[in-house]
Amino acid sequence: MEDFQKIRIDSVEYNIVDSIQDFRAEDSFIHRSNKLAQFNGNGESKKHVGTYVGTKGEAMSLFFEYFDWGNEHYDVAKKRKTFFSAQDSNAVVQDGTCFFSKSNLLKYLEDAKTEYFQQEQLYHNDISQFYNNRYQEVQELPNEYEFFSIYDASDNKSQSQNRGYIRSDDAIWRLWRELILPKISYLSILKLTPVESDIATNKPLFFFRVLLDYQYRSFVHPSTLGVLVNKIEEIIPETLKKAYRIGQERYRKDVIEYMPQCPFSKITDERLLTASHIKPYSVCIKENREDQALDYLNGLALSPTYDRLFDQGYITFTNDGELVCGTQLSAITWERLGINPNAKNKMRIFPEDRSEYLQYHRKHVFLDDLRDII
Known part of the structure; x- marks a missing residue:
């Protein structure tokens, strides 16, 4: 990589100097109202972020710039020693430098x-009753970026697992615990420093982001797909099913004829190419746009790894066909994929007549906000 991947926050450009990606939200962390039926308990407000021993522990300490994991601290309010305490400055991992984004x-x-x-998952409660109030509460947050502090809530050093936890007493921490759903939600943290600063001396910021497992995002949700399958059965009489299958085969053939090479891997063997929908097939069917579902312009010929990157929203393309890399993957992953997200002359596709589909992908499938990508 020639330099750091960048992101724009409040009109300020930041380098992504490090990241922790895709920590699953355990049921034990989830607010009690969202817990799965198979588990009991109220949920704990500390989030697991790794182990604080060995090579992984060193990496976690360097990431948070905190090296006192698992030690006893003094709780001023309770007047006793404890293994975590927001009142003890030695337990504060980061003071006011972490933030969530309202738009995220x-x-x-x-x-x-x-x-x-x-x-699709079985919960203790009917969680639909909470949705509108939670959505409104996020909408009413006073700031686009809500800052908070975190402190060490780790297992003490006498315990063999040495699990590292962080916790916060700020309101935004409570809110995100109430929003997220167990097992299918993930946390990623970007460590940021301003581009116009000395990285070695500038205090970093930590951007906390949540995302949902791809298969549970609304436009490809398992229950939704089941409804769509039934819908296809209804709208296509038995006599036309063969023609429909022929249409799908024709779609793949036309996509690959129009785009005979994966722009990333340069593979041309059509046995190894996927005709990847730009606007998802399930959305086209749901909107009664079978014409779009079988339109070869609504497709890209990609080899499997890059098909997955595009299909699940890690990358997208501008209307001019320029590659846009999201910030959900680590620098080493981009390097192993053979993609430089910081390249001045990024790889392009030929986007003719695809702008409507590409716009949908950027808005609904791409995991990042395009306005923040530099």
């Missing part, structure tokens, strides 16, 4: 709306 939380709720109401 709203996007998460939009992605999770179908699961809130269809409930």
Whole structure:
């Protein structure tokens, strides 16, 4: 990589100097109102972020710039020693430098709306009753970026697992615990420093983001797909099913004829190419746009790894066909994929007559907000 990947926050450009990606939200962390039926308990407000021993522990300490994990601290309020305490300055991991984004939380709720109401997972409660109030509470947050502090809530050093936890007493921490759904939600943290600063001396910021497992996002939700399959059975009489299958085969053939090479891997063997929909097939069917579902312009010929990157929203393209890389993957992952997200002359596709589909992908499938990508 020639330099750091960048992101724009409040009109300020930041380097992504490090990241922790895709920590699953355990049921034990989830607010009690969202817990799965198979589990009991109220949920704990501390979030697991790794182990604080060995090589992984060193990496976690360097990431948070905190090296006192698992030690006893003094709780001023309770006047006793404890293994975590927000009142002890030695237990503070980061003081006011962490933040959630309102737009990210709203996007998460939009992605999770179908699961809130269809409930593919089995919950203790009917979680649909909470959705509208939670969405409104996020909308009413006073700031686009809500800052908070975190402190060490780790297992003490006498315990063999040495699990590292963080916790916060700020209101935004409570709110995100109430929003997210267990097992299918993930946390990623970006460590940021301003581009126009000395990285070695400038105090970093930590951008906390939540996302939903791809299969549970509203437009590809399992329950939604089941409804769409039934819909296809209804709208296509038995006599036309063969013609429909022929249409799908024709779609793949036309996509690959129009785009005979994966722009990333340069593979031309059509046996190894996927005709990847730009606007998802399920959305086209749901909107009664079978014409779009079988339109070869609504497709890209990609080899499997890059098909997955595009299909699940890690990358997208501008209307001019320029590659846009999101910030959900680590620098080492981009390097192993053979993609430089910081390249001045990024790889392009030929986007003729695809702008409507590409616009949908950027708005609804791409995991990042395009306005923040530099």
